[in-house]
Amino acid sequence: MEFTSEWRSIEAQPEKVFAFLSDLQNLGMLMPEQVINWEADTDTCSFTIKGMTDLKLRVQERKAFSFISLKPEGKSPFTFTLDSEIRDYNTHSEVKINLNADLNPMLAMMAKRPLQNLVNIMADKLKDQF
DSSP: OEEEOOOEEESSOHHHHHHHHHSHHHHGGGSOTTEEEEEEOSSEEEEEETTTEEEEEEEEEEETTTEEEEEEOSOOSSEEEEEEEEEEOSSOEEEEEEEEEEOOHHHHHHHHHHHHHHHHHHHHHHHHHO
16 A cells, blocks of 8 residues: 655755755654654664554665665564655755555554655655755
């Protein structure tokens, strides 16, 4: 199942947006308030979703100035990737956040709204960073 934000216009060049998203220490600024116990370095982050689970993510792929993909490391309640796509426009960038999750039908019913909210919140907060 795929959860995707709308493209958000960012008042910065793709190189700057890519650099921000590439350092997972910055990702904590984009998380909703339900995310606590944030710890990160450039390539990994770990956190707790209040009342739900602990997660650890690692950078799976980086394509300079256009794409970053994160995947869970270790125990995760489901398999997923969290991807950021960056498009270059002459005066600004556009960014879209995607979460691709392998959810069983029961989990999909419960998680659909929170996961869609997550990608929307992340995209909105990213726009506010620039």
